[in-house]
Amino acid sequence: MSIEITTLLFFLSLIFFLVLGLPLAFVLGGVSVLFLYFTWGVDSFYMVATQMWGTMESFTLVAIPLFVFMAMLLERTGVARDLYRMMHLWCGGVRGGLAVGTLGICAVFGAMVGISGAAVVAMGTIALPAMLERGYDKRMVLGCINAGGGWGILIPPSIMMILYAMISGVSVGKMFAAGVLPGILLVALTVTYVLVRSYLQPHMAPALPPEERGSWGDKLRAVRAVLLPIGIVVMVLGSIIGGITTPTEAAAMGVLGALISAAVYRKLNWDILQEAAIRTFKLTGMIAWILFAAHAFSAAYQGMGAQMLIEDLMMGLPGGRWGIIITMIVIVFFMGMLLDPVGIMLITLPVFLPIVNSLGFDPIWFGILFVINMEIGYMTPPFGFNLFYLKGIVPPSITMRDIYWSVIPFVIVNLIGMGIIMAFPEIATYLPDTLF
Amino acid sequence: MRLIHAYVNGITRLNIFLGRWVAYLIFVIFLLLIFEVFMRYLFSAPTSWTNELGQMLFGLYIVLSGGYVMAHRGHVNVDLLYSAFSRRTQAWVDIFTSSMFFLFTLALLYFGSSMAWESVQSMETSYSAWNPPIWPIKLAIPVGTLLLLLQGIAKLLEDVIVALNLQPVADTPKSSPEETQ
């Protein structure tokens, strides 16, 4: 059987069982085992077990439960609620004000974490109820969290960039520097979209009625609510930049900050700690089992010869150098719908990079396009990690359909951002060229 | 029928009981990482064991979560089409798709056990500077998978009962009040 047909059957089975409502983790795991049986034999199931062990040994993943725990504490102690009250008092007059505030917090989160899942779950915990409560449209809220949560891998530090650097041989420092301006660009574009959309359709993100906007006294008193969150951000970011912790360890600083905040709110009691721990366990477990299976899925696909498919696809392409780059991006975009980002990198980059280099493109610029594409992949249906992480945390009234629909405009905004960076490579290359 | 009932309730209780204890590992992981940061930054004396122990406990934490998450119906699925089905149709569909679940968990159980057994035999250690035994963590792979598998069998039994319209199953002790999200 050719790799083209295997690929088609492999992904069709994935979608088939997904649509039938089997949890994603078991779809990925079961389909992997099924296809390993036909392409490699029973012994290869050993790979599924070793991929699981590999996930258990991944130090960077330790940040996930810690950041989730931090968010749970902030939510249950009322710190998050006060923060949103403050934002509402100050920006409530603007349509979409809270959404913009949320995007701002996402951007800061992006600078604190190097991975994507933690921010989505954390923001889903903190921001989602606060915005729904204030009459925001659920799809607007979900889209913002999905898009903003993905910035963890675009705004440095970023595990994806480090992986890209390791596979491509470019400098990690340059990749980080290259991510800064595109990160700002994407944040700005997303904020613009939210403001325009909510200006045109006020019911999506209503402003606070004038009589509820509060006096200046109210506003100033409410500002106290940001002191603790800012303190936490300073602790986490400061400890990374100041060389006190690695990005993973910084997650523990976040928890420490949240515990201190809880103490200030006089809510540091066993009930809250216990409840936060149990909710954290449930979410982390959900995420981890998806990762176990997703890693097995990518490995199975690579074992079937996925790279040959990419080589075949790249063979004899028309369209000149830009045609080739765009084809690569389209391939990665479609793979992003169905595969996990690390797997995509391992499958495509060894084929793509020599071509990128021989066409005379800057591999750092290509890396940024690639990372944005991965970020989009985290939120494109049917299988985007962020979508499922978010589903794990939303109230039952929000369905997967809502989450799927919510991301469409945000994906388009990201694609526009990617287009701008393609047209003006300096956005990515200016900082690394200047700093190094 | 009563036997099935007892099994479903028993397994669910077991998973929820174990899960609550494993959940507390997050405190230990947090303390270990913070301790390392303080030792390294304040005393310039990083330890060789805290990060590794934290890592090992994290592995334990996530691998033992499968059954607990399933007992709470916490493994996320796509409900686009599924939610439009009747409860009985859902049960039939679930019985069919459980084939994938069992394929996955049985493969994991068999090969995870084989991997763990190899590790136990050689009393495998990590060969880091600290060099702790890692066979207990590898052993947790078949244990965690088994907990998930048992919970999956419970789910299958419930589905069969619903699909065949045998008898409504009383609600499993799914969520105590403080655990609902």
Add this chain to the structure above:
Amino acid sequence: AQDVTTWRVQSHWPASSSSYEDSLVRLKNVIEERTEGRVQLQLFEAGALFKAQETFNAVSRGILQMGTISPGYAQDKMTLAGIASGLPFAFHNVWEAAYFHKNLGFEKMLQEEAAQYGVYWATDKVYPTEMVVKNPINSWEDFTKLKIRSSGALQKFLDDAGASTTYLPGSELYPALDTGVVDGAHWGAAQGAASMSLYEVAKYHVKPALNIAGTDVIIVSQKALDKLSEKDQEIVKQALDEQFWYRTNEYQYQERVALSKAMQEQGVQVNTLPDDVQQRLTEVAQKSWDEEGKRSEKAAEALDKLKTFLGELGYL
């Protein structure tokens, strides 16, 4: 039509590593050419199918037909792994390690031990592991003040010697070194450090090497080997044997080029450890060797052989 055998080969090198191209792709080309296409290698880069630590088991079980590893990843099976992956401050020159492996029979011992697990062991090359640091080490005090990112046996050694060590995954090494979470690290030697961009944030390359050893190994499933015709088996083994000499020599050349490039383009300086520091490190190192000798009779025998050899050279 002739029968074509395709081997799945899992590398422990990322595709950007020079060794992926120079060791693995070279071997693929040699084997495919000499068997006239009867044996084909399908290469997978680091982590694609199996993590480095599981590759030995996968080859041993015959799921993979070939793989590349560091001996350290097979520690729980191979009692000689500790000596193979390098006793600190033992050899002074690369040729000594090569001589020990090939002429004094250490490679044979490794092969015998690996054979118990159905694995054919072939050292890819011997080469040094060297450290890079943010500030030069000019005294024993400078050394003991260091916070070093390390792993495995070298971490234990550096710890025992009085430096502070910490283990971080490779993906966190660059940011940690950049912000000063750690101020030294080893990742191979010059080429390894360059591939991880470490010279951007740590400008001193420490000599002498922490160790010189057969840190890269090619392993072949005996089952897969037995399925080949005798002629092809011979071709594969021959190619592996040649590979050792070819790559050991080539790698030294590449190391020198990488270091000189880093010195010219990134302002890297060589920091030679002061004599007293070297002396004290050697003393600590020699104590750690005995630990490795205790792992098995074979290990004790290998260690004896090594000590005799080093004595002959006048190092002990």
